[in-house]
Amino acid sequence: MSAELTRRSAAELAALLASGETSSVELTRAHLDRIAAVDDAVAAFLHVDAEGALAAAAETDRRRAAGEELPELAGVPIAVKDVVVTKGLPTTAGSKILEGWVPPYDATLVERLRAAGLPILGKTNMDEFAMGSSTEFSAYGPTRNPWDLERIPGGSGGGSAAAVAAFEAPLAIGTATGGSIRQPGAVTGTVGAKPTYGGISRYGLIAMASSLDQAGPVTRTVLDAALLHELIGGHDPRDATSLPDPLGPLAAAAREGATGELKGVRVGVVAELGGEGYQSGVRDRFAESIELLRGAGAEIVEVHCPSFEYALAAYYLIMPAEASSNLAKFDGMRFGLRVEPSDGPVTAERVMAATRGAGFGDEVKRRVILGTYAHKPG
Amino acid sequence: MTETTTALVPYEDATARYDTVIGIEVHVELGTRSKMFCPAPAVFGEEANTSVSPVSLGLPGALPVVNEAAVEYAIRIGLALNCEIAETCRFARKNYFYPDIPKNYQISQYDEPIAHDGWLDVELEDGTVFRVEIERAHLEEDAGKNTHVGGSAGRIHGAEYSLVDYNRAGIPLVEIVTRPITGAGERAPEVARAYVQTLRDIFRALEVSEARMERGNVRADVNVSLRPAPDAPFGTRTETKNVNSFRSIERAVRFEVSRQAAVLDAGGSVTQETRHFHEDTGETTSGRVKSDSEDYRYFPEPDLVPLAPSREWVEEIRASLPELPAARRRRLQSEWGFADSQMRDVVNAGALDIIVETVAAGAPPAAARKWWMGELARTANERGVALAELPVTPAHVAELQSLVDAGRINDKLARQALEGVLAGEGTPSQVVESRGLEVVSDDGALLAAVDEALAAQPDVVEKIRSGNQGPVGAIIGAVMKATRGQADAARVRELVLQRVGEG
Numbered sequence: 065m066s067a068e069l070t071r072r073s074a075a076e077l078a079a080l081l082a083s084g085e086t087s088s089v090e091l092t093r094a095h096l097d098r099i100a101a102v103d104d105a106v107a108a109f110l111h112v113d114a115e116g117a118l119a120a121a122a123e124t125d126r127r128r129a130a131g132e133e134l135p136e137l138a139g140v141p142i143a144v145k146d147v148v149v150t151k152g153l154p155t156t157a158g159s160k161i162l163e164g165w166v167p168p169y170d171a172t173l174v175e176r177l178r179a180a181g182l183p184i185l186g187k188t189n190m191d192e193f194a195m196g197s198s199t200e201f202s203a204y205g206p207t208r209n210p211w212d213l214e215r216i217p218g219g220s221g222g223g224s225a226a227a228v229a230a231f232e233a234p235l236a237i238g239t240a241t242g243g244s245i246r247q248p249g250a251v252t253g254t255v256g257a258k259p260t261y262g263g264i265s266r267y268g269l270i271a272m273a274s275s276l277d278q279a280g281p282v283t284r285t286v287l288d289a290a291l292l293h294e295l296i297g298g299h300d301p302r303d304a305t306s307l308p309d310p311l312g313p314l315a316a317a318a319r320e321g322a323t324g325e326l327k328g329v330r331v332g333v334v335a336e337l338g339g340e341g342y343q344s345g346v347r348d349r350f351a352e353s354i355e356l357l358r359g360a361g362a363e364i365v366e367v368h369c370p371s372f373e374y375a376l377a378a379y380y381l382i383m384p385a386e387a388s389s390n391l392a393k394f395d396g397m398r399f400g401l402r403v404e405p406s407d408g409p410v411t412a413e414r415v416m417a418a419t420r421g422a423g424f425g426d427e428v429k430r431r432v433i434l435g436t437y438a439h440k441p442g
Numbered sequence: 443m444t445e446t447t448t449a450l451v452p453y454e455d456a457t458a459r460y461d462t463v464i465g466i467e468v469h470v471e472l473g474t475r476s477k478m479f480c481p482a483p484a485v486f487g488e489e490a491n492t493s494v495s496p497v498s499l500g501l502p503g504a505l506p507v508v509n510e511a512a513v514e515y516a517i518r519i520g521l522a523l524n525c526e527i528a529e530t531c532r533f534a535r536k537n538y539f540y541p542d543i544p545k546n547y548q549i550s551q552y553d554e555p556i557a558h559d560g561w562l563d564v565e566l567e568d569g570t571v572f573r574v575e576i577e578r579a580h581l582e583e584d585a586g587k588n589t590h591v592g593g594s595a596g597r598i599h600g601a602e603y604s605l606v607d608y609n610r611a612g613i614p615l616v617e618i619v620t621r622p623i624t625g626a627g628e629r630a631p632e633v634a635r636a637y638v639q640t641l642r643d644i645f646r647a648l649e650v651s652e653a654r655m656e657r658g659n660v661r662a663d664v665n666v667s668l669r670p671a672p673d674a675p676f677g678t679r680t681e682t683k684n685v686n687s688f689r690s691i692e693r694a695v696r697f698e699v700s701r702q703a704a705v706l707d708a709g710g711s712v713t714q715e716t717r718h719f720h721e722d723t724g725e726t727t728s729g730r731v732k733s734d735s736e737d738y739r740y741f742p743e744p745d746l747v748p749l750a751p752s753r754e755w756v757e758e759i760r761a762s763l764p765e766l767p768a769a770r771r772r773r774l775q776s777e778w779g780f781a782d783s784q785m786r787d788v789v790n791a792g793a794l795d796i797i798v799e800t801v802a803a804g805a806p807p808a809a810a811r812k813w814w815m816g817e818l819a820r821t822a823n824e825r826g827v828a829l830a831e832l833p834v835t836p837a838h839v840a841e842l843q844s845l846v847d848a849g850r851i852n853d854k855l856a857r858q859a860l861e862g863v864l865a866g867e868g869t870p871s872q873v874v875e876s877r878g879l880e881v882v883s884d885d886g887a888l889l890a891a892v893d894e895a896l897a898a899q900p901d902v903v904e905k906i907r908s909g910n911q912g913p914v915g916a917i918i919g920a921v922m923k924a925t926r927g928q929a930d931a932a933r934v935r936e937l938v939l940q941r942v943g944e945g
Contacts (some may be wrong), residue, residue, distance in 0.1 A: 149503040162502070167494045171503055268503040274744035304507050304746045386744055389535055392546035393500045397606070412541045412604065439537065439739030 068421065069094040070231040074140045074288040076305035077234055078256045081128070083137045086140030086326055088121035088128075095141050099185065099232045108217075110146050111154050112186035117141060124181035136165045136310050136315075137171045138181035143233035145224045146187040147194050149268045153184070157203040157270045158192040158220075161423030171268020172303065173279055173296040185233055188223030192425045193391065194244055194272050194404055196220050201427050209252060217247030224282040225252040235292055236282040241272045241383060245280045254366065255289045262307035264293070265300030273386040274305075276379070290318035327361035336372040358372050381438055388435025391428065395419060449704055453696055456703035457628035461672045464630050465665035465679070466574075468618045468641055471658070472515045473651045476615035477489060478583040479506030479549065486648050486657060490607035492814075498612035505745050513556070513615035513744075515650040516581045517759050519616050519753060520557025522644050522766055523576045530750040531556050533581075533743040542586040550582035550617075551860030552740040556749065562644075563768065564636045566629065569786055574637050575621040577687055586611035615789060616650075622676065635688050637823035638662050655687050666698040668706060678703075678712040682726050685719045694719045697726055702704065718788060778807035780885040791819060796836055803840035813839045838863050842870040842940075849888050854927045855879045883932045885937065888921070888929055892937045895920035906942045914938055 066218030069077070069091055081087045103109050124139040144150060147157045149167040151174075156162040170178065177184065190203040199207040199222025207222040209215040210230035217226040219256050224236035225248035242257040249256025257280050262281045271277055271321035281292035294314050300306045321329075333354060338347075357363050394400035403418040404410050424432070477484050480497030496504035498736070520527050534552035559617035587610050592602030618641065626633040631648030642660055645653040645736070653660050667679035682694045697719075702712050716729035720876045765773070771794070775785040788794055793814045800810035814829060818839075822829050842859060851859060851874060874880055882888060895917050896903050900911045914935060921934045 081609070149501075155502070165502075167501065167503070169501070169504075176558065231936060271745075272501040302507060303505050305744075385741060389537055389547050389739075389741070392539065393502065393544065395541075395546060396545065397537065397541045399501065414537065416539055433918050436739065439741055440737065 070234070072234065073285045074137060074234040074283060075285065075291060075401075077140050078136050078138075078291075082136075083095040088124045088181070088183060088327060089118060091119040091139065092117050092141045092185070095185055095231075095233055098230075099227075102210070102230050103232060104203060104224050105208060105213055106210050106230045106232070107205060108188055108223045108230060108232055109143070109186045109201075110156060110158070110189050110204055112255070113184060115151055116139060116153065117183040117185050118306055120178065120181070120183040124183070127181060129165035132253060135180040135295060137235070137295055138233055139183070141183045142177060142292075143185050143224055143227045143236040144174065144177075145190055145221050145237050145239055147190055147220075147239050147270045148174060148237055149270065150184065151185065153187060155187065156204070157194070158190040158204065159394075159396045159423065159425070159428070160203040160401060161419070163203075165400045167268075172265035172300045174268060177237075180310050182235070182295075185227075188227050188236060190222070190223055190244075191220035192428050193270070193387070194220040194239060194241060195387070195427050195431055197247055198225075199248075201221060201425060203425055206219070211252065216251065217253070219249035220244040221248050221256070221282065222252075225254050225256065227380045228252070228254045228282050228284055230255045234284070235288060237279055237292075237296070238282040239269055239279045241276045241278075244377060245288050247283065254284055255286055256272050256280065257289050257293065257298060259293060260307070262303075262305050264297045265303040265306050265313065267300055267302040271386070273383040274390060275382055287315065287318040287322060300360065325359055326357060328363075329361070330363045330365055331357050332365050332367040332398075334369050334372065335366050336369055384435030384437040386435070388432045388439070391424075391432055394423065396423075448646075450697075450700040451703035451707060453700050454628070456699050458702055460668035460670060461624075461674070462627065462630040462678055462695075462697070462699050462707065463667050463669065463679075464623045464626065464634055466620050466623070466634060466637060467665075467681075468638060469584075469615050469663075470618070470641070470645050470651050470653060470663045471660075472512050472521070472614040472616060474509055474511045474515065474614055476509060477612035478512050478581070479612055479666050482612065484613045485609065488609055490605070490609060493609040494611070498544065499608055500546075500611075502819055504664050506549060506743075508746060508749065509614060512581060513749060513751065513795075514759060515648075516556050516579065516612070516616050517756060518648045518650055518763060519618070519645070520560065520579050521756075521760050521763060522648055523557070523560040523562050523579060523618065525560030525576060525579060527751060528554060528556050528558065528749075528757045529753070530748050532748045533739045533746045535743050536582075536605040537739040538778070540585070541604065542611070544586065544608060544611050548583060548585065549743055549746070551580035554893075555580035556751075562640060564633060564640045565635050565768065566632055567786070567790055567844050568931035570629075572626065572629075572633050572636070572654060574633070577616045577619045577621045579616055581755065582615050582617060584610050584615050590646070597891040610853070624672065630699070631692040634662075634664060634695045635692040637867045638687050640767070646768075648676075648763055649764070658686060661686060662693060664694050664698075665714070666695055666702065668699065668702045674942055677706075678714050680712060680715055680726075682716050682717045682719050683729065687721075690719055690721060693724045694726060697724060701726070710876045733752065742893075778811075780811065784811065785817060791815060791829070793819070798837045799836035805836075805840040805843045808848075809843040810836075810839060810883060811844070811877055813860075817857060821864060832864065833866055834860070834863050838870055845870055845874060849881060849930065850874070851879055851881055852927070852931065855881065858927075879928065882925050882928045888925075888934060888937055889941075891924045892917070892934065892941055893925065896938070903942055906939075911939075 148171045149155045151170040155167050189207045191199055191204050192203050197219045198216040199219040207217050207226050210226055211218040219242045221238035224238045227233045228236050229252035236254055245256040245258050258278055260278050261278055266277055269279055281289040283289045297311045299308050395416040401419055401423040403422045405414045405418045444855045452711045474484055475500055478494045482495040482498050483493050485493045494623055511584045517527055531554035532548050535547040536550045537547040539546045550800055555578040558577040562574050564572045586606050588609040592599035593600030646653045651659050662685050664682045664685055665679045667677040670816045685691050685694045705712055715731045717726040718729050719726050797810045797814055801807050816920055822832055842856055846856050855866045859870045859873045862877055905913045918934050921929050
């Protein structure tokens with residue numbers, strides 16, 4: 065039963081919970097067992113919270129037994145990328161500079177997960193401060209691709225993608241600045257979506273580039289991604305860049321699409337994405353996908369986004385510029401690592417320098433320095 | 443402090459040879475309930491680090507959200523300073539590392555302030571009006587407060603360790619920047635002081651801040667430069683930081699004028715730097731050298747969307763602005779019929795509000811002014827307290843005057859009654875009662891005293907009888923003396939004339 069449970073989609077598990085065929089405690093225990101069995105090899109998790117997850121599961125079971133109306137995913141366990149702050153659970157963003165830091169507050173999306181009764185299994189590995197595409201640049205060691213342990217799971221959210229691919233969790237939270245949700249999804253054969261900017265609150269997301277960061281679902285099915293997106297998305301008054309409009313009916317659309325009947329659905333294909341710089345395999349799969357959609361009855365229309373031409377150049381300026389400022393707060397003064405200089409006076413400036421020197425990895429330092437120059441006028 | 447002290451040039455000599463240009467940056471802490479970018483209460487004097495939140499501590503993941511009340515206050519200030527209110531403006535990050543800045547950047551406004559291009563008319567003590575041009579007023583968040591422990595005089599140099607209190611971090615500030623103030627000449631120190639004082643009064647009238655200088659609610663940075671003549675280019679300026687009393691502002695400008703004149707006289711050049719003002723010596727000393735464009739690596743704050751106050755909202759705020767202090771003074775002066783000099787004295791003595799209250803309590807304005815600017819000002823001065831701190835209320839003064847006007851006491855008795863009130867003996871009526879101060883206008887009692895006085899001075903009676911009314915005063919004086927000042931003088935005069943006529 066346990067092995068079977070971990071192979072189900074979140075929507076299927078939700079149905080089993082709703083019908084009383086399983087409990088959240090049973091589901092959570094099954095996934096904790098799976099983590100215990102495979103995570104030494106995969107290394108998807110930085111921190112597993114068995115006790116907290118089981119307690120949350122028991123609480124959800126109690127609420128269900130009491131007849132409370134619960135969201136569809138209530139009771140389905142989830143893994144959270146370690147760049148999202150979790151009250152009472154260590155949060156490192158894959159960096160030594162936050163080693164041992166236990167946040168005193170929850171990110172908005174974590175609040176929503178907890179309120180909906182999803183047990184949090186633990187925190188997943190990532191490239192330090194989400195800077196990377198392979199999860200090799202975590203200060204706590206690399207995560208492996210469950211399909212082939214000699215390969216990378218992509219990044220920066222390799223931990224969340226690997227956890228879902230290895231059946232350690234049916235659902236996970238990822239975050240993306242460039243491609244940190246989708247690229248690991250592609251590399252591990254899972255579903256990852258980067259929602260429209262402002263669609264999911266960034267409150268409690270440790271920022272790399274505020275203008276670009278966005279959290280999103282990491283799952284094994286499109287429907288699961290839609291269900292999770294609906295659960296964590298929507299306006300948040302604590303994030304000024306959060307969109308005021310309610311989300312569209314994502315899960316309904318996913319269910320409709322799953323029937324294989326797409327008549328009346330119009331799909332735009334951005335012409336500028338068909339240019340140079342893609343591997344032929346990638347381009348071929350993309351073209352095949354379009355044909356599949358067309359075959360299912362969708363109308364395919366070409367759309368133009370002329371500014372896409374500048375996207376990469378803009379990204380490489382905005383990302384380090386904002387990151388260098390966002391990462392300034394990691395200075396050993398208030399939280400996390402504090403390193404005093406080994407010799408000479410212990411002044412605030414020297415403690416900040418020693419802490420940042422010891423706490424940040426090379427890639428983080430590169431981007432901070434690059435971004436600092438990017439701010440300089442003239 | 444490693445500074446070669448040049449002998450100062452006497453102020454009058456300095457201003458005779460150089461033209462002074464000043465510029466003033468004023469920070470005012472807004473009295474909003476919560477902080478600029480988070481719901482933590484904006485409070486003063488609480489236990490350290492208790493009024494904080496993930497946002498005001500700059501914890502990883504926390505995001506700012508603009509406090510609407512702070513925006514409204516900033517617009518109020520902008521409108522009161524005759525500024526244009528931006529249709530859209532952005533916040534910017536000012537990046538620098540310092541432990542009292544939790545994020546190591548301050549959210550401020552850079553090239554897009556919420557208010558810009560205004561002016562403020564400043565009235566000097568002698569009534570001269572000087573117009574100060576306002577370049578901009580922008581919103582930002584305050585820093586925390588460092589306390590340096592050990593070492594000397596609480597300064598960072600030589601301290602054993604430093605403590606940081608983040609209660610103040612994130613309290614909303616409006617920074618108001620003047621254009622270079624020219625044409626003030628030797629009155630520049632006075633203009634600087636009057637400008638900040640006028641701003642303080644405006645903040646209070648607008649109810650955007652308690653504006654208490656001693657609490658640092660209002661902080662001024664004063665820029666000073668000298669040039670050989672009013673048509674010469676600006677000289678190099680210094681910026682004296684955080685000058686926190688009106689008197690200090692005036693002294694700091696005077697000192698810098700004298701100091702810079704000495705540097706220039708000696709053929710040297712003024713260093714562009716920040717300077718610290720020392721209350722005890724009245725001197726400024728060198729802080730840090732400032733490059734022309736100090737590099738704060740400003741860039742638009744990506745965690746906030748642009749601020750776009752609608753024109754309707756701005757007009758609503760404009761319509762709801764209270765009467766500003768200068769207009770109020772003009773109105774009151776005309777209502778009260780005070781001369782310019784009388785009004786200036788009232789304002790300079792800080793007696794305006796208390797006279798308003800006294801008039802509201804029923805006293806004629808002239809009487810209210812007479813009491814507060816006379817007897818009570820003297821007492822306050824002797825006791826070294828402000829008028830409002832005396833144990834006399836505007837209602838007491840109004841009551842006192844009403845007793846005079848009703849003829850129940852005369853001026854002399856009124857002063858005695860006031861003494862009683864000041865001594866805590868109760869209201870004026872109670873004091874009149876308990877001290878038995880009421881004017882005696884009962885003819886029976888008065889006639890006895892009049893007869894006695896007349897009998898004692900027969901020569902005077904003769905003079906009056908022969909048509910010379912001058913000496914009546916002497917008789918009245920004797921009667922007053924006999925009744926310990928409580929006689930109704932007018933009635934006494936009538937009785938004296940009547941008695942003499944009868945005789």
